Amino acid sequence: MSKAGSGRRTNRTLAIVGAVMLTLFGLLAVFGSAIAPYDAGERAGRPFLEPSRDHLLGTDDVGHDILSELIGGARVSLLIGVTAAAISVVVGGLVGVSSGYRRGAVDAVLMRAVDFALVVPTIPLLIVVATYLERGMRSQILVVAVVLWAQPARIVRSQVLSLRERTHVLAARTYGARGPYLVRRHVVPAVTPLLIAEFVRVVSIAILFEVALSFIGLGDPVRRSWGSMIQFATDRGAFLTGAWKWWILPPGLCIAVVVCSFAFVGLGLEERVDRRLGRSATT
Amino acid sequence: MADVPAGRRRHRVLRRLAVRVPQYVLIVLVAASANFALPRLMPGEPVELLLGEMANRLPAETVAQELADVGLDQPLLVQYGRYMAGLARGDLGYSFRHRRPVSTLVAERLPWTILLVGTALLISTILGVALAAFAVWRRGRRRDTASIALFTFLESTPPFWIGLLLLIWFAANLKVLPLYGTVSVDATTGLARVGDILLHLVLPAATLVLTSVGAVFLLARASLLGVVREDYVLVARAKGLRERSVAFRHALPAASLPIATSVLLRVGALAGGAVIVERVFSYRGIGTLMLEASFGRDFPLLQGGVFVLTLVVVGVNLVGDLLYPRLDPRVRR
């Protein structure tokens, strides 16, 4: 049974809504600088201006146009989220395939690592790793990826394990098909939809993690992500001056909408994956 | 419905224990070993990584003494052995910044986080299950989509953002709730103190509940829907039992298994969320302790805190795992 246990129609509607929102944000991320009224790093006006015709969301504490920063933030947050998710899913996929295919000692060791990574509370782990590494976008991506590879690994592994015993695979093996061929011809096509579904799930988490790290001060404040916008807003009295309405509310809403869109798309994908594989994909 | 003889049941539970417990023990060992390995692998001064940045400011003899205690001059295996022996004794190291043992600092702050996470877990579970039961028994396509959409959206909001908004509205603007802290600085005793603690708990717990009730709802709903199709429920309906009776006496207990286990397994995620939420409300739990340690480059304290938190989460996971056969009547069959 699928996670939401809901009807096909519901899932499809939501998936479409999600896909549309994501496309919008994706376009924003790519072409944002053309649409935005000002350059995100430009000092477009006096600091702390309230929303007006010139600045639909006002200006921040240095005079950057908040709307432009919001649009620019889409690129940063999406980039970090997508890259981190891609790394985790690829690494997780590789681990899962090797583990499920090789079995034996390799499997045992890798699976214990997976168990560990799944059980350890993620944000504290994030904090520890972020404390040791240098600041910067690269290490932020790394930090998030380090924490999120385990679930894809486990899911892929269980899929590979069940695949090994399927009739068509067994048949291929009796005919003398070897590892690389099997992997290419049978494992990859079966595992790919899983990985895509996992990717979509992980991106949401990755974005939320990056935003959380920025907020607590373990991110890179110079990187104009949505999270650092909220951090500056909080530090410059946005809730005392009432500026939170246009400085804290919009970035948070954007984050929620993007993450939610990924989740909706995930709902739709999950359903397709379930149908294709004929059974529940989760262990 | 043949019942399993008591002996066989006990045997099954024991077998489960025998399999599960060593797995969890292994996880704890891996966590401890990672704690040991991390400072020794990372780039940076060994003194600073092992004793915290503050250690750099101590006189040279003290530093040499401490390093000798840690055994930095010894071969790696010896260091590992001493480290593990220390852990078994409950020795998590010393914080030079605070001049107190890490275990004391952690013990002071951990109960508050447990209080926060426990309360949030309880409330979000009750709320989520109740809402899900309501949603399942009053199904309708539009309402379905709306409720799934709403709760997924809630799950997608950054917890600290919700926390900040609650802080702005209730504490700063309406002024009905405290702005910060776990307890007010004026000494109160008895009932007044309990009330004070509860007041300070409201906003942080509400934030955690808002961001985690969605997941409980979605899961509970899925479980209940799955169960609703089961034979014995159909039989109950055919017998003419009222919907409510079907729900509470038959469906809910069956669905309770995945709900209960997933609730317990969510402790890890909730604990992580609590760390961020504690920061928003200056709530003095283990989350803020870890952040202080992180900013103060007090590595022993940071790692000690994470390790203890991991232990607690692993423990709860183990309980969830063990509870697995006991709650589901089908398994008992």
Place this chain on the structure above:
Amino acid sequence: MRRKLIALFMGLGLVAAACASDDKPIEQPAPGVTTTIPQVATLRFANTTGEKNITPWTQGSGYPGYYMMTLVYDTLAWLDPDGKPQPWLAREYSADPAGLRWTVRLHEGVAFHDGRPLTSADVKFTVEYLQKNARPRWVLTNVDRVETPDPLTAIFVLKQPQASFVLNPLADLPIIPQHVWSSIERPLEQTTQLPIGSGPYRLVEYAENQVHRFQANESYIKGRPIVNEIVMPYIATTQAAFTAVQSGQADAVSASLTPELKPQFNQGGLKTAGGAGYRGWYLYMNTGRPPFDKPEFRQAMAAATNSADIVATALLGAGATGSPGFVHRAAPWSNPATRDSRFDLNRARSLLDGLGYRDTNNDGVREMDSNRLEFDLLVRNNDAVAVRAAELISQSVGQAGVKLNVTALDQTTAGARTWPDYAIGATPRGDYTIAMFSWAAAVQQDPDFLRSMFHSSTTLGTLNRAGYKNTQYDELSDQQSKAVDEASRNRILAQMQEILARDMPAYPVFYPEDIFPYRVSAFDRWVYYQGVGILNKATLLAPR
């Protein structure tokens, strides 16, 4: 019936007797004061720095830490709101013509909180104990010995004349009780034992990172404090602390408002007290690392920094620009010739051209041979104004062809790294090329700090974060330290500032204005102590 009446009268008599023997009803004003100032029962002063136990060895920050400590301990002299020292524990003090013997006469009847009298023996003990267990704030190497001819007289015998003697140690050194500290071997470990001093307040409760609670010392030598109890809760973030003041959960706060909040806090029962702050932000350059080892390069960086713009933008105008001579423009010894900063991009560019750095590949960044002018600008990440300032500096310096990558680190790391590539005494070496660093107000209150900041010797230049070495400067700073005559001292200081303006090891960028909010209804007698803050024990005493 009669027995009952007798009982009643006896009861009344007892009650009357009890009332009569009641010592001091709460509302009685302190002795010697003619006007009645209403007593304040409790003052809630939010603290945003994590102060530990407040003994001289465990106390943390300059403000409010030092001022919390001096609620409990007294000094021989004390600065007035304009920064001028006045006698405090001492009734009077004077130096002999050679400036080598300072005679300090104490007030009679000063007692510690446990009742024991404070005498010259305690003064002597304090000096000797601190010489043994040094603290960077009080350098007592120049005190040869303290003579105590009688319990109310202490004579400081110096090795050389000390121009700033009254400022530090007289007006700065807390006098500790001999009977408590003589048995303490390791003062750094005194984290739990509550301090005993002679000051107007006693620390009665302290929980680390939670609260400090002070109770008034009713028999204080300068009169009974106006505020009975001061509670200082610790609030981790300044924003939460400001919100607490606004909503009434706190009466005042130790942090200064960021300028955009000023309007919020001048209405609805709230007011602010403040003025030109002495706490400053400086651009530090590691003079040991090329290309920052060349004064022309450092000059170029300074010329490319637009301080006025930073004050106007990041501070919304609420601040002062820094002076190339390093000394705050309002200080009495500030050299007018080196007072004003000049933003001049053309000058910066021509200096860099002169050194041979050119942008040969048109990427906006200059280079020479294989050395690209790209560096990490360190700044601590918990001060939004500082991070913004760093960004602005990076932008304006970028226009001259030098790329600065703003690297925000946690405060401890940023501070630990901003030291030269060699150790200075107990301070381990650091690791930075260029960094933003903030000094507390104290360094601008005493010209002797100019020596600690830039002297090349590691025993005298204990705060030399730039690793600056200049023998002429060393000699001048030694001379000024002995120059008792104010005019000649100021001349020497002026010369030192010229050297600093020329060599530019560190460039003061801006000094934020201090804006301290408070609730009028709780306590409205706050006075801003020039450059420092509002928490000061003198404010809490009734005027005489």
